[in-house]
Amino acid sequence: MFIRPMLALAAALSASLPVHAAEVPYPAGYRAWTHVKSMAILPGHALYEGFGGLHHIYANAKALAGYQSGRFKDGSVIVFDLLxxxxxxxxxxxxxxxxxxxxxxxxxxxxxxxxxxxxxxAAGDPKVRAVGNQAKTACFDCHAPQAARGYVFSSWRE
Ligand code: HEC
Known part of the structure; x- marks a missing residue:
């Protein structure tokens, strides 16, 4: 039977291929979503280099339900709008x-x-992807400690 060798070959091939993160769609229309919170990161803050400025966080309807229930369903989208x-x-x-x-x-x-x-x-241009395949190291590794909260830092308040 050659099913088994074929499976082994497929596994070996996929292990040797570089990992390509699946593309994330641009969050069209997010400015009309629910505003979760805002924060200013000013000079002197540890994250000023990467995140300095004024940011607003927006949630679509599914993400808003996730903030409220603690469970984010597929289709939830959260935007960190940095100005x-x-x-x-x-x-x-x-x-x-x-x-x-x-x-x-x-x-x-x-x-x-x-x-x-x-x-x-970058600059809010839907065509300029600043993260791409670096999602794990550039973003996820810092969000990982929030696992118990669905990897989300911010929270909803009435
Ligand atoms: C150094 C740690 C760190 C890194 C790296 C980081 N984040 Fe975050 N992120 C945070 C913190 C802290 C907040 C909460 C900010 C607030 O409360 O206003 C946050 C908030 C967010 C939010 C809003 C949802 C939430 O978790 O509150 C999004 C969306 C987001 N980040 C996306 C990204 C993306 C995309 C990247 C990679 C380009 C990234 N983050 C990299 C720390 C990080």
Whole structure:
């Protein structure tokens, strides 16, 4: 029977191929979703280098249900909208968009990164993928300690 050798060959081949993260869709229309929270990361903060600026977090309807129940179903999408923080005139205002970070829930498709697909669209351009196959090291490894909360840091408040 050659089923067994064929399976062994397939396994050997897939083990030797580079891992390609499944593509994460651009979150069209997210500005009209539910606003979860905002935060400003200013100079001096440990994450200023990568995440400095003013960010807003948005959830689609499924993700909002996930924030409320603690279980995020497939199709949940959360957006981390990072803008420059303009501190002129003793005010903190939104500046240019730096990146649109996305977490897209699909337990099977993104099994390698906790069931979430991670991507960042540079300057909010749907065509410019800043993360691609680096999702595990660039994003997931830092979210991993939040496993008990579905890998999500932020929480919903009434
Ligand atoms: C150094 C740790 C770290 C890294 C790396 C990181 N994140 Fe996060 N992420 C956070 C923290 C902390 C929050 C919560 C921010 C808040 O409460 O305003 C967050 C929030 C988010 C959210 C909103 C949902 C949530 O978990 O609260 C999304 C979406 C997100 N990150 C996407 C990404 C993407 C995409 C990448 C990779 C480009 C990434 N993150 C890399 C720490 C990280």
């Amino acid at each position: 420059e923080a303009d501190t002129s005139g003793n005010a903190l205002s939104e500046g240019k968009r730096k990146i649109v970070g996305v977490m897209h829930r699909d337990a099977k498709r993104y099994a390698a990164t906790g069931g979430w697909g991670f991507e960042g669209f």
